Amino acid sequence: xxxxxxxxxxFAALGFYLSxxxxxxxPATRSRAxxxxxxxxxxxCTSLAFAVARLGVWAGVFSALTALMLAxxxxxxxxxxxxxxxxxxx
Numbered sequence: 001x002x003x004x005x006x007x008x009x010x011f012a013a014l015g016f017y018l019s020x021x022x023x024x025x026x027p028a029t030r031s032r033a034x035x036x037x038x039x040x041x042x043x044x045c046t047s048l049a050f051a052v053a054r055l056g057v058w059a060g061v062f063s064a065l066t067a068l069m070l071a072x073x074x075x076x077x078x079x080x081x082x083x084x085x086x087x088x089x090x
Contacts, residue, residue, distance in 0.1 A: 001053065002054060004050050005047040005050035005060075005063070005067070006047075006067050008044075008050065009044070009047045009064050009071065011040075012039075012047060014071065014075065015036045015040030016037065016072065017076070017079075018036050019032075019034075019040065022076075023079055024083050044064075047064045048060065048061060048064045050064075051064035
């Protein structure tokens with residue numbers, strides 16, 4: 001159950017990030033932004049439900065949202081790193 005809510009949080013963050021206009025990881029996903037956002041919201045709610053079932057209300061909400069926020073912070077840095085690597089920057 002722990003792996004389920006953590007992975008759902010990470011996939012939800014990826015869905016939110018890929019639906020953003022500022023991302024360069026997969027530019028083709030911009031045309032499906034609404035579907036990605038809906039899937040990300042469903043993933044977020046499901047991860048919250050799994051975390052609450054596993055850890056209790058406050059610890060579950062805190063854990064699931066912490067995993068989501070960590071991924072949302074790290075994804076832009078990963079995007080920039082991949083973009084610089086493609087360009088051949090030092």
